Amino acid sequence: MKILAIETATTWQSVAILDEHGVLAQHGEEAGGAHGALLLPTIDRLLAQSRVKLRELSGLICSAGPGSFTGIRVGLATGLGLRAATGLPLVLVPTLEAMAWNVDSTMPVCPLLPSRRGEVYWAIFRRGVDGSIERVLGEQVGTEQAFVQSLHEPTVVCGAGWAAMAPETHDRLTKAGMVTVGSEQLFSPSAVSVARVGMSRLQRGEVAGEVVAPLYVQRAEADIQYERSGGLSPVARRQIRVERKTAERLARGRKRSRV
Template identity: 55%
Template sequence: MKILAVDTATSWQSVAILDDSRVLARHDQDAAGSHAKLLLPTIDRLFRETGLTVKQLDGLVVSIGPGSFTGLRVGLATLLGFRTISRLPLAVVPTLEGMAWNLRGTSTLLCPILNSRRGELYWALFRWTSDDRLERVLSEQVGTPNMLGSSLSESALLFGEGWTVEESAIRASISPTITVSEAPESSMKPSAVSIGQAGLERLRRGEYAGVGMSPLYVQRTAAELKYEESGGISPVALRQERVARKVNARLATARGRREKGKSGTR
C-alpha cells in the first residue's frame, strides 16, 4: 500500500512516501513559521523523486495534533485537498501516538512530550504489547511539568522536544522511586515515517477521516489558567488528577498480573 504521510505538528516538517514498511522517499526540515510555504513544494519534490503521482497512491496520512495550531491546520488542509482531488482515503494520527511509533517494540512505558504554546506541555502514555500492538495507557494531556510527573507511577522512557526543554523541571516532579530513561536522539521529533506506519494500520482497518475533521488541539483555556493562577484548581486539572489516579490503579493491577505470571512460571 503506497501512501503519502505528512507531519506539521511542530516547527519540524516531515514528509514521506511509503510502500507499506518501505520508505520510498522522505524529507525533514525546520519549517518554523513556513509550513504553508514549504509543504506543497516538498510533496512535489518527493513525487518527482519516486516518479509517482497522487493518483498512484492508495491512501493519505496526516498527524492531527496536539501541536502548533497553524502547523496542524496547514497539514490537515493540504491533505484534505489531496483527498478531494484524488478521492483517496485519509487517515489521521494523533502526533504523540505517532511519536510512540518511533520506538516500536520497546517494552518500557513510553511518554512522548511536546511543548505547548503557553509554556506548558503535551504528553500521553503508551505501551507496546507482546503481540506488537500499541496500547494507549493515558490519553493526550496538557499541563505543567509537575502535572506530568504526577501522572507517572512506574518507570518510563521520556522523549520529545518537551522533555529536552523541561527535563530538569520534569525530573524534579517525579517520585524518586521511578526510573526515568531517555530515548535516542533520533526519536525526539515527530516523523512522517512513523506517522505513516501508524496511519497504515488505520487505513487497513478502514478507519478514515470524516468530512468535518479538525485538528486535535488539547489546549486549556485562558480562563482555566487564570483560575489556577488565582489559587484555584481548574476543572481540567481536576479531571486530569482523576484520570491519573485511574491510570495508576490500572498500572498497579497490570504489574500485579505480570508478577503473578512470572511467579507461576518458576
Template identity: 35%
Template sequence: MLILSIDTATPSAGVALVDEKGLRYEAVANTGYKHSRTLLDMIDVAFRQTDYVLRDVDAIGVTSGPGSFTGLRIGMASAKGLALAAEKPVIGIPTLDAMAFHIAWVPALICPILNARKGEIYGAFYQGGPGPLKRVSDYLALSPPALAETARTYMDQLDLGTISLVGDGVDEYRSQLHDLLGGAMVCPEEPWLPRASSTGHLAFRRLIQGDIDDVFSLNPIYVRQSEAENRLAKGKGAR
C-alpha cells in the first residue's frame, strides 16, 4: 500500500511517499507561505522521481492542524481534490501528532509546539519512551507560562523528569520557557517542523486498520478562531 502525504501547516511545505517498506520519497520546501504556488509542482516531481502515478496511491494523508490557517486550507483542499479525482480515501493527521512522532522513542514528556503568534503557542503533551506514543492532552493554544504550568502537572502525574520540546515555538520562546522549566527542559538546537514523512507513516498505520476520514466532513483543526471570525464575533456583539 502506498500513501501520498502532504504537509502545509507551517512555512515549510512537504510531500512524501510512504509504503509498507518505509519512506520512498520526501521533499521539503522551506520557502515561506507559498504553498499555493509550489505544492502541486512538488507532488508532480514526487511522482516523476519515483515512477509512480496518482492511481498507484492507496490513500492521501494530510496534516490537519493546528498551524497556519491559510496553509492548512491549501493542503486540505489539495488532498481532497486529489482524493476525489482519483477516488482514493483521505486521512487527516493532526500536525502535533506528526511532530511528536519524530521523537516518540524519547522517555520523557514530549511537547511539540508551534508559534501561534499573539503571545501563544499551539501544543499538546505526549508520553514517550518504550511502547506506543500516547497523547495525554487536548490540542491547546496557550501562553508560555500556562504551557509550563501544564507541563509540570503532566510530569508529576506521569512521573517524568524531563520535557522534550520540538517545533518553531521553541525558537520563538526558548529563553522564556527555559526560565520557566529550568533543567527539566530538553530541546534541539534547531527547531523541528512537521514532516510529510511522519504524516505518511501515521496515515499508513490508520489505513491498514481501515481508519479513514470522510472526504466531505474532514476539516482543519484550528484550535482557536481566526482573526476574521474574531472580528465577526465582535461585530455581532456590538449590535
C-alpha cells in the first residue's frame, strides 16, 4: 500500500508519501497564504523523489480541519481533483485527531490550533487499550476561558493554539497541575500523522463519499457570501483545476508509454 497524504490546515504545509513500511518522502514548509501555488509542485517533487507514480498509489489522505479556511480548501480541493482524475479512494482525517495520534500518553490529549478573533480550536482524545484514538470531546471553537472550562482532569496539551494563549493562562493551568505541555515537535500538524490515522481507515474501507465538506467548525464568511451568489465554491473551482491538470499529466504518461 502506497498513499499520498496532504496536511494544509495551518500555515505549515506538509506532504508525505508512505507505504506500510514507512515514509518514502516528505516535505514541510511555511506556506503562509501560498498553499495554492506550493501544493501541486510539492506533490510532483515528492512523487519523483520516491519514484512512485500516481497510478501506483492505493489512496489519498487529506487533513479535513479545523484550521485555516484557505489552507483546508486548497488541500481538500486538491485531493478531490486527484481523486476525480485517478479514481483513487480519498480518506479525510480531522486535523486535531491526527495531532493527538502523535502523543503517547495515558492521559487525555488536547491539541489546540489558533482560530480567528483570538479564539482557539480544540478537542480532547484518549488513547484506547488497543492503541486507537478515542474522542472524549469533539472539535470546539471558542475563547481561552471556554477551553479552560472544558478541562476536567490533568491533560496533555500541544499545538500552536496553546502557544498563542496568554502566559497567565499557561501559569494558572500548569501550577494547578491541570496540563502537561507536549514537546515542541508536536505543535505543528504533520502529513505523516495524517497518513498514519488515514491508512487504517483506508484499510477498513472508510473512504469519503461523493459529497465532501471541510471540518470548519465555524464557517468562513466568504463561503457564505459566495453560496448566496449562486456560484461555485472555492473548493469546487480548485477541484476542477486539479482534476484537469492531473488528467492531462496522466494522458501524457500513457502516450509516452505507448511510444
